[in-house]
Amino acid sequence: MKKIIFLLLVIFLTGFMYRRDNPMGTLNPGVGKNIVDVHVHVAGLGYGDSGCFVSEQMRNNIRFPFYLWAMGVTEEELMKHGDQILFKKLSNQIAQSETIKQSVILALDGYVDLDGQLNRTETQLFIPNDYVAKQTALYDNLLFGASVNPNRKDALQRLQKVKEQGALLIKWIPSIMNIDPSNPDYIPFYKMMAKLNIPLLTHTGMEKSFANARDELADPNRLKLPLEHGVTVIAAHIATTGKSEGEDNFTRILPMIRNYPNLYVDVSSLTQINKLNYLSRALKEEGLTKKMIYGTDWPLQFFPLISPWYHINHISFKDAYTIGGIKNQWDRDVALKTAFGLPKDVFLRTEILLNK
Numbered sequence: 001m002k003k004i005i006f007l008l009l010v011i012f013l014t015g016f017m018y019r020r021d022n023p024m025g026t027l028n029p030g031v032g033k034n035i036v037d038v039h040v041h042v043a044g045l046g047y048g049d050s051g052c053f054v055s056e057q058m059r060n061n062i063r064f065p066f067y068l069w070a071m072g073v074t075e076e077e078l079m080k081h082g083d084q085i086l087f088k089k090l091s092n093q094i095a096q097s098e099t100i101k102q103s104v105i106l107a108l109d110g111y112v113d114l115d116g117q118l119n120r121t122e123t124q125l126f127i128p129n130d131y132v133a134k135q136t137a138l139y140d141n142l143l144f145g146a147s148v149n150p151n152r153k154d155a156l157q158r159l160q161k162v163k164e165q166g167a168l169l170i171k172w173i174p175s176i177m178n179i180d181p182s183n184p185d186y187i188p189f190y191k192m193m194a195k196l197n198i199p200l201l202t203h204t205g206m207e208k209s210f211a212n213a214r215d216e217l218a219d220p221n222r223l224k225l226p227l228e229h230g231v232t233v234i235a236a237h238i239a240t241t242g243k244s245e246g247e248d249n250f251t252r253i254l255p256m257i258r259n260y261p262n263l264y265v266d267v268s269s270l271t272q273i274n275k276l277n278y279l280s281r282a283l284k285e286e287g288l289t290k291k292m293i294y295g296t297d298w299p300l301q302f303f304p305l306i307s308p309w310y311h312i313n314h315i316s317f318k319d320a321y322t323i324g325g326i327k328n329q330w331d332r333d334v335a336l337k338t339a340f341g342l343p344k345d346v347f348l349r350t351e352i353l354l355n356k
Contacts, residue, residue: 024098027322027335029347035334036143036350037103038169038201039236039268039295040090042127043067045075048082051128057211058124070299084135091139093328099347100330102141103298104354106171106201107132109149111178116153124176124210129158133165143354145201147171149179150189159189163196168354169234172202174222175213182222187229194230199353201266204235205249206242208274209300219244220253227260232353234293238265240278250278257291264353267346268295271336272305279340280314289342293349294334301329308336315339 044052110123146167207213239249308323
């Protein structure tokens with residue numbers, strides 16, 4: 001009963017405070033409007049000839065309406081204006097932020113069988129490179145993050161193409177894309193990535209945002225192969241949550257961070273309710289902040305998934321109250337991570353790493 005009462009209180013306080021529009025105050029990290037968010041997702045239903053699709057399994061999943069709500073769109077809007085309306089909304093929100101200058105918008109390739117063919121039945125979410133490249137080119141504050149599945153027969157040609165289109169990184173979610181990063185068949189792909197100087201941003205740890213996932217493919221140890229072939233790897237979420245071979249994934253990635261100078265981690269999603277205490281734990285690991293870069297995992301920034309009140313064992317009541325009153329989602333995320341003690345250089349490292 002006490003837990004239920006506490007949860008109801010959190011819901012009331014969070015809902016009340018998010019209706020206000022307080023400035024960041026002392027929770028502004030003091031870096032100006034110069035932060036680049038490395039981890040922003042979009043989706044689409046194919047309206048406006050976007051080429052996007054969401055599987056029936058995902059559309060029938062309980063998460064689907066929440067994701068639309070979190071992105072601030074309705075299916076009716078997408079039908080009327082095309083999937084492209086989301087980029088306009090994103091650009092407007094980022095423009096209103098006190099802290100975020102630009103965000104990397106991520107394409108997402110599909111589930112590709114080992115014979116090189118796209119398997120639409122197994123693909124849960126597909127956002128084409130050409131679509132994201134075209135839309136991000138329309139806005140100064142949106143950047144192109146590409147996605148190429150190395151199982152494709154023409155993976156090397158696709159990699160070259162997205163680089164020419166201005167892609168700043170390659171995004172993978174191995175556990176839903178049928179990608180085993182340790183597959184030696186990918187070595188030519190990795191060598192080209194290193195030659196083109198294009199980083200790999202890849203999900204690590206357990207995946208719970210989709211209807212199903214093969215979590216063993218997101219074992220951080222499987223990233224040793226691209227690292228050993230010179231690829232700059234950004235392990236999303238620092239491999240928080242889940243285990244591989246009986247070992248906690250977060251514990252599993254720590255020695256790799258020390259051993260591979262080209263391995264970085266992003267701090268996206270680390271304030272979600274399913275990852276309580278991970279950010280605080282990460283900040284205590286010696287030297288780890290020097291390998292962190294800033295990301296949000298937008299649109300997964302909504303209540304009840306995230307609330308400053310979940311973290312009052314790490315931040316003050318005053319800070320939780322202030323953060324709860326910040327209207328802009330990005331500023332709220334920056335303020336919460338600032339309250340945890342995330343160093344200023346972490347907020348600025350994305351731009352340096354992506355050679356912008």
